[in-house]
Amino acid sequence: MDDPAFDTQTDLQTQSILLAAANHDNASLRNLLRNSSANVQDSETGFTPLHAAIAACEPDEDHAKDVNGHVNGDTNDVAEGQKQEIEGAVKTMKLLFENGAIWNDLDVKGETPGCIAHRLGLKELYELCVDAGVRAEMLLSRLEQYQLLGDNEEDEDEEEDEEDEVEDVAEGVETIDISHGDESTENPNYLASNLTFDRDRLLDGSANGVMMEWETTLMQRSAELLAPTEGLRVLNVGHGMGIIDGIFHEKKPKAHHIIEAHPDVIKRMKEQGWDKKPGVFIHEGRWQDIVPGLVEKGELFDAIYFDTFAEEYKALREFFTEYVIGLLDPAGGADGNGGKFGLFNGMGADRQVVYDVYNKIVEFDLFEAGFDTEWETIPVPNLDEHGEWEGVRRKYWVLAEYKLPTCSFIG
Ligand SMILES: C[S@@+](CC[C@H](N)C(=O)[O-])C[C@H]1O[C@@H](n2cnc3c(N)ncnc32)[C@H](O)[C@@H]1O
Known part of the structure; x- marks a missing residue:
């Protein structure tokens, strides 16, 4: 049976993590991640902490460009504010990846964190997502190779140790399907x-x-x-x-x-x-x-x-x-x-x-x-x-x- 008190508690925990990620508040985030996963998702938006950390760098309406292309407010202040925001996001994203954040979870709009960074033109954050994707996919392919090797080996002790290590690192990583054509077609x-x-x-x-x-x-x-x-x-x-x-x-x-x-x-x-x-x-x-x-x-x-x-x-x-x-x-x-x-x-x-x-x-x-x-x-x-x-x-x-x-x- 569902326990409503438990559900509320989990929901609160999720919202606290998403908020800390969006605020690039690494001290709180680190604390929260001790007892909780880096891969929680908001039930309405589908945002993970990575989505939240990146989306928070979107320039707000007040500082958006006016029709003549002029930035509202003091341009230098805005640029400096944006720079600091991005520096904060970089640190938060690194912390999330260290804690097993999945690089390619989709939100309800079908965007991965990298898609948001790309859409907003946040190059540095985008590159962090790409690098995390490369690491995750390479680990998974190595894991698969170990498994294949393991299937063929008699003396498996050493293989198993190495396999466990890779499995530990790869935990929480999800693969993507990339076949040419429809992925369901074999x-x-x-x-x-x-x-x-x-x-x-x-x-x-x-x-x-x-x-x-x-x-x-x-x-x-x-x-x-x-x-x-x-x-x-x-x-x-x-x-x-x-x-x-x-x-x-x-x-x-x-x-x-x-x-x-x-x-x-x-x-x-x-x-x-x-x-x-x-x-x-x-x-x-x-x-x-x-x-x-x-x-x-x-x-x-x-x-x-x-x-x-x-x-x-x-x-x-x-x-x-x-x-x-x-x-x-x-x-x-x-x-x-x-x-x-x-x-x-x-x-x-x-x-x-x-x-x-x-x-x-x-x-x-x-x-x-x-x-x-x-x-x-x-x-x-x-x-x-x-x-x-x-x-x-x-x-x-x-x-x-x-x-x-x-x-x-x-x-
Ligand atoms: C994307 S088409 C190639 C298009 C080609 N480059 C062209 O210029 O028209 C892929 C072709 O590979 C063939 N094919 C698929 N799997 C194959 C396999 N395992 N071995 C050989 N051919 C295969 C398909 O039947 C298809 O004709």
């Missing part, structure tokens, strides 16, 4: 669904966008960076609408390997004569089943591009950690200084803060796998204005800029 389900090919898009059986024509600019630039000259050896994983393959093909590659798993896409490729184009080798099946054979045969490439669908980030990580190193020619590429690897960078692209977290993670993981990454920023037009999402189940892209990564061997 690769085997997707591969069994019927696809629809429109003139300007490819949809799966649940109307999820698999590939859309607006991405052509991104494919064009990726292909230019990976294969700038004619006569190279190219591997593309995921044919989709054939946009990047078409661009690669214009470069008359010496060898053009394409791995594609979906029967509908393969059927269409053949209808369009891809199987008869000079230099083209179509590998029918999942890359997971095809790539080990290519490595075993010693096939080498000057350019590799990876863009699949309904796979988690760890599949992409596995691809570049386990296989790219064996497939990319260290003496290849247009200049003979080593081949180049590229990927469709759409992870977390339905929310700026998650995209920024994943850009850092992918760069870090690529570095660990032996690659330097160069980034190029490409503007993306407003897709809503162009009606691109009509009839598509979920917008997988909401951002104004695409970050294009091109990777080469370190050194």
